[in-house]
Amino acid sequence: MSLASYIGCNIEIPINDEEYSDELFYIGCCFASEFDLLQVKKHQFTTPLVYEVSSHWGIEISECMNPETCAESKMKLMRLCEVMDSYLWKGDFFELYSCWVGEEAEKRDGEHTLQINNFEIDQIEIPEKTLVRFEK
Numbered sequence: 001m002s003l004a005s006y007i008g009c010n011i012e013i014p015i016n017d018e019e020y021s022d023e024l025f026y027i028g029c030c031f032a033s034e035f036d037l038l039q040v041k042k043h044q045f046t047t048p049l050v051y052e053v054s055s056h057w058g059i060e061i062s063e064c065m066n067p068e069t070c071a072e073s074k075m076k077l078m079r080l081c082e083v084m085d086s087y088l089w090k091g092d093f094f095e096l097y098s099c100w101v102g103e104e105a106e107k108r109d110g111e112h113t114l115q116i117n118n119f120e121i122d123q124i125e126i127p128e129k130t131l132v133r134f135e136k
Contacts (some may be wrong), residue, residue: 001098002031003058003128006079008045008095011087015051025076027083030054031101040102044131053080058098062127074121081116081134088116093135098128105127 007013012094016026032040032052039048052057059073059080075095084094093116099106113123113130126132 001102003098004031004036004101005053005055005058005096005098006032006050006104007053007058008039008041008047008050008085008097009084009087010047010049010092012049013051013084013087025053025055025079027051028054028058029076030036030056030086032104035054036101036104040097040099042058044108045095047095053096058128059096060098060126062125064127073126077126078121080135084134085116085136088136090136093133096126096132096134097130100128 013027015028029052031092036050037050055076061070061073061077067079080096088094088105108131109127109129111133112126113133113135116134116136
């Protein structure tokens with residue numbers, strides 16, 4: 001199984017259809033099927049548009065992860081927030097949810113709201129099955 005990360009938003013975001021990118025991550029298909037996208041949209045997000053954030057592994061930040069993977073997830077999250085900040089207007093938001101492929105419809109374990117430009121990356125924890133709303 002693979003850990004996939006999804007974003008939900010109210011605006012269209014350009015996707016990168018390449019299977020590999022030199023970027024830290026890209027927005028486009030990697031692990032998830034169209035069915036998985038529909039399930040996460042229906043069961044987790046409040047937004048009409050859903051995208052997989054592909055990086056060949058999802059974004060998960062927790063103490064139980066190995067330090068290298070956790071540090072990579074922190075870099076991915078910071079880059080994601082930077083990219084999304086360029087698309088969002090003041091008062092808008094995007095949502096992030098990570099889970100194992102096939103578990104998109106399962107009950108979430110938690111949720112948080114953070115300001116897109118005002119959080120301390122080393123002070124947050126985002127385990128799998130946690131919905132995070134990033135507000136601008």
